[in-house]
Each structure stands twice: as C-alpha cells, then as structure tokens.
Amino acid sequence: MKLLLTGGTGLIGRALCRALCAQGHQVTVLTRNQRRAQAILGQNISLMTSLVQWTEEQEYDAVINLAGEPIFDHAWSERQKRVLLASRVDLTQQLVQQMALCSVKPRYFLSGSAVGYYPDGIAPVDESHAPGTGFAARLCVSWEQAALQAQSWSVPVTLLRTGLVLSARGGLLQRMALPARLGLGAVVGNGQQWMSWIHLEDYIQALLWMLKRAPVAGPYNMTAPVPVTNREFMDRLCAQLHRTCRFAIPAGLLRLGLGERAALLTEGQRVVPQRLLAEGFGFRHDTLQAALQDLLAHP
Ligand SMILES: NC(=O)c1ccc[n+]([C@@H]2O[C@H](COP(=O)([O-])OP(=O)(O)OC[C@H]3O[C@@H](n4cnc5c(N)ncnc54)[C@H](OP(=O)(O)O)[C@@H]3O)[C@@H](O)[C@H]2O)c1
Numbered sequence: 001m002k003l004l005l006t007g008g009t010g011l012i013g014r015a016l017c018r019a020l021c022a023q024g025h026q027v028t029v030l031t032r033n034q035r036r037a038q039a040i041l042g043q044n045i046s047l048m049t050s051l052v053q054w055t056e057e058q059e060y061d062a063v064i065n066l067a068g069e070p071i072f073d074h075a076w077s078e079r080q081k082r083v084l085l086a087s088r089v090d091l092t093q094q095l096v097q098q099m100a101l102c103s104v105k106p107r108y109f110l111s112g113s114a115v116g117y118y119p120d121g122i123a124p125v126d127e128s129h130a131p132g133t134g135f136a137a138r139l140c141v142s143w144e145q146a147a148l149q150a151q152s153w154s155v156p157v158t159l160l161r162t163g164l165v166l167s168a169r170g171g172l173l174q175r176m177a178l179p180a181r182l183g184l185g186a187v188v189g190n191g192q193q194w195m196s197w198i199h200l201e202d203y204i205q206a207l208l209w210m211l212k213r214a215p216v217a218g219p220y221n222m223t224a225p226v227p228v229t230n231r232e233f234m235d236r237l238c239a240q241l242h243r244t245c246r247f248a249i250p251a252g253l254l255r256l257g258l259g260e261r262a263a264l265l266t267e268g269q270r271v272v273p274q275r276l277l278a279e280g281f282g283f284r285h286d287t288l289q290a291a292l293q294d295l296l297a298h299p
Pocket of ligand 1: 006007008009010011012030032037066069083086087091112113114115162163166172
C-alpha cells in the first residue's frame, strides 16, 4: 500500500511508520522539517515538506492525518488557540482540497480527533454521544468537520477519537512517571475525573486492522475498553513503580497556574471503544495494569 502520513514524526506517527515499513508498505510523511524528520524516521520513509509536492499523478491508497501542535505545552492564549486550530483544521482542509485534485482518490482517510470531543463527565460515552462545548471539544469538532469534507469526493472518512496514548518513549506516561518514581506522584483534584487511555501498541494495531478491512466511515473511539479514574491511574502507576501516591494537587491551584488548559487534567471523559469492540478488534492491553506492566517493566 502507498500511504501519506501527516504527523509522522510524532509519538504515534513514528511508531506507525515503523509498523507500516515492517509490513512492506511505502510511506510518505508530510513534515515541516525535512532534516529532523530524516533523522527521526530514517531512509525508508519518503518526505514532503508541502502538499504542493502531492502531484495529481501521485496515488495514495491511504492518507493518515495526525499532525497537530501539542495541546498541553503552552498556555491557551487566543493566539495559541489559533495555532492549535490552524495546525489541525487548516492542514486538514488543505489535505482534502488536494484529494479533490487527484483523479484516483485515496481509499482510506483516517483523520485525527481526540476524546476531548466529548463533554466532561462520569457516565460512559460511546461514539454516538454529542460533543462537549469547551475549547478542546470545539477544536475536535472543527478538525472532524474539516476531514468530513472529503466525503464530497466519495472518500470514506474515519475519525480517530484518540485517548491518552501510553508509551514508554514519551507522551503523558513519561511525564507522569518521573515524579511518581521520585515518590511525588499526586492525584489531580479529587481524583474522580476519568482518564481514557490506550497502549500505543494497541493504537497502532487498530490502525493496521482498519487498513486491512474494507474502508469504514465515521468515528472510532481509540481507547482501551477499561478507562479509569485519575485516582486509580495514579495508584496503579505508583504501585507499578513500587511507590505510594500520597499527594493531591488542588484543582484550583492547577487552574491558577495553567489557566484554561488545566481542564485537560481536572476534567475527563469515560470513553468506551464501542465500535472497535463491536467490530472485533482484539486489544492486547485491555486493562491499565497490563499496559503499565508492559510499558514500565520493559521500557
Ligand atoms: N498522544 C496522545 O496522547 C494524543 C491524545 C489525543 C489526541 N492526540 C492527537 O493525535 C495526533 C498525534 O499525536 P502525537 O502524540 O503523535 O503528536 P505529537 O507527538 O505531538 O506529534 C504531532 C506531529 O504534528 C506535527 N506538528 C506539530 N506542531 C505542528 C504545527 N504547529 N503545525 C503543523 N504540524 C505540526 C509535527 O510534525 P513535523 O514537526 O514533522 O511537522 C509532530 O511530529 C495529534 O494531533 C494529537 O493532538 C494525541
């Protein structure tokens, strides 16, 4: 298969490139920095730095769209919100416009979104649930709407409502494991907010599974079957590291320090991967304990 991937140098993208190459697929990555991408991805991956390089004759069987400015790294000023939106929505619009020019359209278009699409809450939500109203939810809705425009060219659009991706090589788990190892693990607020997580290996396997089936449109919750509360997450993480979770960071203090983006920590969604389960995807790491054992025992 020939694939075009945005966000290929990221946490998920790097693992996906490795997996696709191992299966003999031809991967082209759209990147803003060719030299850095080459260093990260090696020689087996083709690179493009602008969608202008996607000529009409170039046919891709699948386009996987994962690029996006990191959501937690900077305060959500109005300017940063525009950067977060543009890096997802504008890029997705450009991808879709480029598809319109292709005489042979991609058969698969898998486009990013996040569990932040759903409102904060304690009741389980599946793919049919309505979106939330906060900034993260509006960002996801706009991102999804931009991708769905590809349906105008009869390209089936699969929306990847991604949970917290757990990897030993970066992302959330690395950030949380460091203080926990030092005995400074802490729950956020009352610890009752939900965390919908997924092991990176299951995420990649789910994408490969989608590419092996007939293209299916619509949203997929890319999360493990058993989400946990923040309290349970911290207790299991600390136990795996032979530590105790003794502290709690007051939600108000986080809001003071982080502003609006504190919601990513103080709020959460209890997301169920209804479609992956109903359609027979087999998770390798379906409980947090199993995932943490795998990731932290063999980093
Ligand atoms: N990891 C998670 O837990 C998680 C959870 C929910 C949703 N997601 C979403 O899933 C996608 C992939 O996640 P990830 O963790 O692999 O992301 P990541 O490691 O932050 O990588 C994202 C990639 O997007 C590109 N990018 C970054 N800033 C950009 C900007 N301002 N404009 C255009 N491109 C930019 C970069 O590629 P180049 O530098 O090569 O251009 C980067 O490698 C992201 O969109 C993320 O929001 C991730």
